[in-house]
Amino acid sequence: MTVHGITKAEIALVAVKNKRNAMDHPCAQLGTEVTVEDVLNSEVLAWPVNRSPASDGAAALVMCAEHVAKRVSDKPVWVEGVGWHLDTAYWTNGDLCYPRYVEYAARITYEMAGIKEPRREIHIVEPYDPFDYKELHHLEGLLLCKRGEAARLTADGVTQRDGDLPVCPSGGLLGVGNPIAAAGLMKVCELFWQLRGEAGRRQVPGDPRRGLAQAWGDLMQVGTVIILGR
Amino acid sequence: MSVNIKDWPGTALSSRHLDAGRVLTVRHKPRAEYAWDAGMAIGHYLHELKAGRLVARSCGSCRRVMIPPRMLCEECFRPTDGWVPVKDTGTVNTFSVCYVRWDVMRLKDPLLPAVIHIDGASPGMGILHLLGEVDPGEVHIGMRVRAVWKDPAEREGAITDIRYWKPLGRAK
Numbered sequence: 412m413t414v415h416g417i418t419k420a421e422i423a424l425v426a427v428k429n430k431r432n433a434m435d436h437p438c439a440q441l442g443t444e445v446t447v448e449d450v451l452n453s454e455v456l457a458w459p460v461n462r463s464p465a466s467d468g469a470a471a472l473v474m475c476a477e478h479v480a481k482r483v484s485d486k487p488v489w490v491e492g493v494g495w496h497l498d499t500a501y502w503t504n505g506d507l508c509y510p511r512y513v514e515y516a517a518r519i520t521y522e523m524a525g526i527k528e529p530r531r532e533i534h535i536v537e538p539y540d541p542f543d544y545k546e547l548h549h550l551e552g553l554l555l556c557k558r559g560e561a562a563r564l565t566a567d568g569v570t571q572r573d574g575d576l577p578v579c580p581s582g583g584l585l586g587v588g589n590p591i592a593a594a595g596l597m598k599v600c601e602l603f604w605q606l607r608g609e610a611g612r613r614q615v616p617g618d619p620r621r622g623l624a625q626a627w628g629d630l631m632q633v634g635t636v637i638i639l640g641r
Numbered sequence: 642m643s644v645n646i647k648d649w650p651g652t653a654l655s656s657r658h659l660d661a662g663r664v665l666t667v668r669h670k671p672r673a674e675y676a677w678d679a680g681m682a683i684g685h686y687l688h689e690l691k692a693g694r695l696v697a698r699s700c701g702s703c704r705r706v707m708i709p710p711r712m713l714c715e716e717c718f719r720p721t722d723g724w725v726p727v728k729d730t731g732t733v734n735t736f737s738v739c740y741v742r743w744d745v746m747r748l749k750d751p752l753l754p755a756v757i758h759i760d761g762a763s764p765g766m767g768i769l770h771l772l773g774e775v776d777p778g779e780v781h782i783g784m785r786v787r788a789v790w791k792d793p794a795e796r797e798g799a800i801t802d803i804r805y806w807k808p809l810g811r812a813k
Contacts, residue, residue, distance in 0.1 A: 413782050437642045458738035458751075458777075499715045503756045503767040504707070507735055604643050611644035 412459065414508045415559030417547075419459055423450035424565045425543035426585050432572055433582025435612035440466055440588035450543075460542045468590030470597045488606050491621070491640045492526070494519030498632035505632070513552030513625065513634035520623075520636040521554075529554050533638070534619035535605050536576060537598035539627040540583040549625055550578065552634065577615045580605065595626030595635060602639045682710040685724070691798040693790050697727045697762045705763040727761030729788035730809060734758050734767050738777045751777055757786060757806055773805030785809040 412418070424447060433442030441464050453461045480487040496515035498505055517529070526532045538549035547561035555576065556564055564570055570578035581587055581601035584594050602622035604610040621640040627633065642649075658664050679687060682698060686709060689696045698710035698721040705716065706725050714721050736755035740748050753772035758765065772780060773789065786806035796802040 454740075456739070456741045458740075460737070501707075501709065501711070501715070503709075503769050504765060506765075507756070607643075609643040609645050611642075 412544075415562075417559070417562045420447050420451060421562040421566060422459075422544045422547065423447045424562075425540065425546045426450045428565065428571060429540060429543075429546070429579050429583040429585040431582075431586075432580055432613065433586025436582045436587050438468070438588075439582050439586055440464055442582055442586050460544070463541050464584065464589045466588030466590045468588055468593050468597065470590075470593045470600050472596060472599060472603070486607050486641065488603050488639050488641050490637065492520040492522070492524030492636075492638040494521075494523065494636045496634045498634075500630050500632055502631050509558060510548055510552035510627070510634060512632055513549055513627065513636070514554060516634035516636045517553045517625075520638055524621075524638045524640070526638070529623075530556070530576070533621055533623045534577070534617070535580060535602060535615050535622035536570075536578045537581065537583070537601055537622065537624040538578065539595065539598070539625055540579055540585050541589045541594070543585060545627065546578060546583065546585075549627065553623065553625060553636070572613070573616055577619075580610070580613055580615050582613075591628075595624065595628075598624035598626070599637060599639065606639060606641045680712070682712045682721075686710050687798040687800075690800065690802045691796045693793065693796070693802075695727050695729050695759060695788075697725045697759070697766070699723050699725045706761065706766065708759050708762045708766050709768060725761070727759050729790075729803075731757040731759045731767075731786055731806070733772070733780065733782055733784040733786060734765075735782060736772065736780050738780070753777060753780060753805075755780070755786075755806070768800075770800070770803060771805040772807070774807035779808075 427445055427447055427450060430441055430443050430445055433439035436442060450461065455461050494516040496512040498512040521529055533555065536555060538546050538553060540546035550556050550561040551558050569575045572580040602624055605615055605619055605622060608614060621638060623636065623638050626635040654664060686696060696710060697706045697708035699706045700714040700717055701722040702717040702719055703714060708727060712721055734756045736753060739752045739754055742748055754769060755772050756767040756769055758767045772786065787809045788803045789805055789807050791802050791804055
């Protein structure tokens with residue numbers, strides 16, 4: 412907020428979008444239609460963050476070898492790239508404005524997946540969004556927009572489900588819920604359904620072929636990125 | 642969830658089932674006692690806090706003065722070289738106005754946790770602590786602060802030997 416001159420109201424648009432998206436998710440804990448005013452007037456727990464859901468949940472994936480995948484499914488979804496990066500655990504000594512560890516994890520993933528222009532080649536993004544500002548923070552770290560521009564993309568509707576770069580079409584952690592430790596895989600599962608065209612009312616239009624999911628955690632210094640494609 | 646699957650196996654649980662005792666529950670009181678060694682770097686740091694001083698470790702390779710102190714430089718992957726006294730003043734790098742306690746109890750009067758860059762340490766070297774004697778609305782990034790220590794008799798070699806950090810030179 413201080414470095415890029417972004418207001419709380421601009422950041423709150425993320426919560427509005429994700430909670431609305433979550434209305435189409437059968438597992439959603441907090442899918443609802445809210446306005447920016449509702450978000451700004453909600454109970455403040457730790458300013459500038461108002462609230463984050465307390466949730467419990469589980470997610471699972473079946474991974475198998477290529478020849479097995481082709482045998483058991485006509486529409487397998489492939490893991491095209493993965494990347495991890497750890498920053499120092501001395502988080503009070505680091506840069507709290509830009510998640511460099513997410514950028515490094517993303518670069519590893521893009522290289523493995525052969526992606527040169529992430530902004531054009533990624534069709535769905537599920538960044539980690541336990542708080543509304545984290546979605547913006549992570550979009551910048553994933554090199555999907557310039558630093559400080561993520562809030563503008565949200566305001567312009569680019570990150571809506573039918574936008575140019577759909578972000579958290581599932582409803583994300585803000586809308587579906589934030590089951591810590593299952594939250595990252597929850598996002599990978601959403602990519603699976605989206606890429607197979609099984610997401611129903613949550614389906615991103617335009618027959619997406621490639622999606623990215625990202626998780627964050629521990630002492631705020633771990634970034635994990637995965638790209639799925641078909 | 643996939644639209645191809647209509648009926649998911651299993652039974653959804655709700656608090657109704659728990660209240661009615663229809664779910665198997667186990668009560669267990671863990672005996673979670675443990676001893677923990679703070680280690681050389683943090684051990685000395687806490688010892689010095691008891692004496693009312695803040696200390697940092699320096700690395701002769703990257704020339705950083707690091708607080709919280711550490712015996713291994715995480716940038717250079719080599720042992721750090723020596724102790725450096727630092728000041729008990731600093732600059733607020735980021736802060737929160739927190740209406741919830743560590744155990745999720747709601748608070749009427751908020752806590753003001755902040756990352757404070759310590760004077761005398763390298764740029765960007767901060768510790769997490771609390772602000773006090775300041776109106777939450779007046780706190781800002783870049784605010785200069787000074788540590789408020791407990792009385793020497795009350796100190797016990799913990800980070801809480803500093804009660805909080807208060808704004809510096811407000812008289813100006």
